[in-house]
Amino acid sequence: MEHIELFFKSIFIDNMVFATFLGMCSYLAVSKKVSTAVGLGAAVIFVLLVTVPLNWLLDQYILQPGALGRWLGEDYASFDLSFLSFIMFIATIATMVQLVEIVVEKFSPSLYNSLGIFLPLIAVNCAILGGSLFMQSREIPTLGLATVYGIGSGIGWFLAILAIAAIREKIRYSNVPPALRGLGITFITTGLMAIGFMSFGGMLTGGDDAGKKEEKTAVLEQENKPVEVATVTSIPTEEKKELLNTNKVNE
Amino acid sequence: MGLLSKKDAALIKDPLADNNPITIQVLGICSALAITAQLKASIVMTISVIFVLGVGNVVISLIRNIIPSKIRIIVQLTVVAALVIIVDQVLKAFSYQLSKELGAFIGLIITNCIIMGRFEAFALGNGPWKSFLDGVGNALGYGIILIIVGFFRELLGSGTLLGFKVLGDPIAKTGLYAFGYENNGFMLLAPMALIVVGVLIWVQRSRNKALIEDH
Numbered sequence: 001m002e003h004i005e006l007f008f009k010s011i012f013i014d015n016m017v018f019a020t021f022l023g024m025c026s027y028l029a030v031s032k033k034v035s036t037a038v039g040l041g042a043a044v045i046f047v048l049l050v051t052v053p054l055n056w057l058l059d060q061y062i063l064q065p066g067a068l069g070r071w072l073g074e075d076y077a078s079f080d081l082s083f084l085s086f087i088m089f090i091a092t093i094a095t096m097v098q099l100v101e102i103v104v105e106k107f108s109p110s111l112y113n114s115l116g117i118f119l120p121l122i123a124v125n126c127a128i129l130g131g132s133l134f135m136q137s138r139e140i141p142t143l144g145l146a147t148v149y150g151i152g153s154g155i156g157w158f159l160a161i162l163a164i165a166a167i168r169e170k171i172r173y174s175n176v177p178p179a180l181r182g183l184g185i186t187f188i189t190t191g192l193m194a195i196g197f198m199s200f201g202g203m204l205t206g207g208d209d210a211g212k213k214e215e216k217t218a219v220l221e222q223e224n225k226p227v228e229v230a231t232v233t234s235i236p237t238e239e240k241k242e243l244l245n246t247n248k249v250n251e
Numbered sequence: 252m253g254l255l256s257k258k259d260a261a262l263i264k265d266p267l268a269d270n271n272p273i274t275i276q277v278l279g280i281c282s283a284l285a286i287t288a289q290l291k292a293s294i295v296m297t298i299s300v301i302f303v304l305g306v307g308n309v310v311i312s313l314i315r316n317i318i319p320s321k322i323r324i325i326v327q328l329t330v331v332a333a334l335v336i337i338v339d340q341v342l343k344a345f346s347y348q349l350s351k352e353l354g355a356f357i358g359l360i361i362t363n364c365i366i367m368g369r370f371e372a373f374a375l376g377n378g379p380w381k382s383f384l385d386g387v388g389n390a391l392g393y394g395i396i397l398i399i400v401g402f403f404r405e406l407l408g409s410g411t412l413l414g415f416k417v418l419g420d421p422i423a424k425t426g427l428y429a430f431g432y433e434n435n436g437f438m439l440l441a442p443m444a445l446i447v448v449g450v451l452i453w454v455q456r457s458r459n460k461a462l463i464e465d466h
Contacts (some may be wrong), residue, residue, distance in 0.1 A: 021284040021358070021445075025278055083340060085321045086332045091325070123324055124361075124363075128362070129363075136355075139353060179452075180456070183452055184453045187452060191446035195442045205396070
């Protein structure tokens with residue numbers, strides 16, 4: 001149950017793109033065509049699926065304060081290597097990305113060519129490192145949950161890039177103000193989609209999670225008072241529905 | 252110009268407007284959006300990125316001739332990760348509260364695309380002094396957007412700037428609030444950051460038609 005809950009939570013509520021803005025660079029740069037977006041999205045799912053559990057193991061058995069003591073004996077129990085976590089995580093990720101690159105080049109040269117420079121850049125896709133860092137800061141308890149969290153976040157990212165790529169393919173036929181064309185309108189569309197995704201916040205707890213929601217948004221927004229959080233839920237329902245529909249259609 | 256030749260000055264000036272990393276090169280968006288709910292966090296982030304990008308560019312530029320090109324990404328990531336660990340530890344030591352608030356996002360400087368982008372595009376092909384200027388210039392261009400977005404989001408969202416209540420007290424109904432003004436809590440939430448940046452891009456491209464994209 002816990003696994004299913006975390007799975008859906010990481011896809012919809014804590015969506016990498018819409019809730020935490022991770023992986024925005026490649027999200028914006030590779031979303032011009034649906035086919036490339038699918039390729040990159042699949043690569044991200046795979047890399048997250050592998051790196052999050054790997055980094056979980058690293059975190060549990062090497063990096064956490066006292067972790068070395070668990071399997072090397074009492075002498076090492078006082079070691080605290082947590083300051084090394086950035087460098088360890090990124091090394092794991094860079095290695096895995098290199099591996100994915102080799103595999104994709106071997107089995108799907110066309111995908112390899114269309115992804116071009118962006119494949120090596122998955123290593124610097126914040127969504128990947130973000131997955132590991134959030135896994136660490138949220139203190140996910142078991143390896144199974146870490147795997148679920150990795151794949152869930154990957155699917156969330158995949159859905160997001162797929163949706164925006166579809167919208168951008170259609171928006172080409174619309175009469176957008178010249179100065180907003182391209183990047184500007186993509187930003188604003190993403191903002192509106194993010195508002196739509198916020199309505200998933202009530203999905204797991206039946207809508208009564210003002211407290212939980214505050215906890216989530218308050219990490220960076222300490223000044224955010226409960227009164228203001230209440231305004232989140234008071235977006236006109238019609239608008240919300242409309243946005244939801246747009247999302248669904250495009251997914 | 253004394254200290255800087257014209258070319259060197261351009262390295263700093265260009266990224267501030269016409270070649271801005273965020274609005275034109277589309278790099279480093281993630282952190283620009285996530286931490287801008289408060290002006291203070293934006294400023295700290297700017298300073299951290301100036302440090303990491305300035306020093307990182309110099310280091311990469313110094314070792315550019317001995318890095319094998321196949322593993323250069325891993326080398327670059329290691330350099331950035333080491334610099335970010337320094338920033339993180341300094342923040343934890345001197346401003347623990349702020350370091351808690353920024354949370355994972357300091358770590359995410361490692362994967363800030365501006366940094367890798369400048370390493371790849373500039374530091375690998377230029378000398379240390381130029382790379383330093385380029386790094387600082389781009390970090391400043393990034394910072395300017397961060398600070399503008401942070402300014403508007405904090406002002407309109409919580410009615411404060413750097414924690415000072417510039418618009419009056421919303422509970423005691425002083426200042427602007429006496430006239431029925433309300434804070435727009437929506438500005439503090441994630442989606443508005445995207446929309447504010449979108450509007451900034453709109454303004455910039457309306458002023459400089461050369462930047463307009465086809466589609």
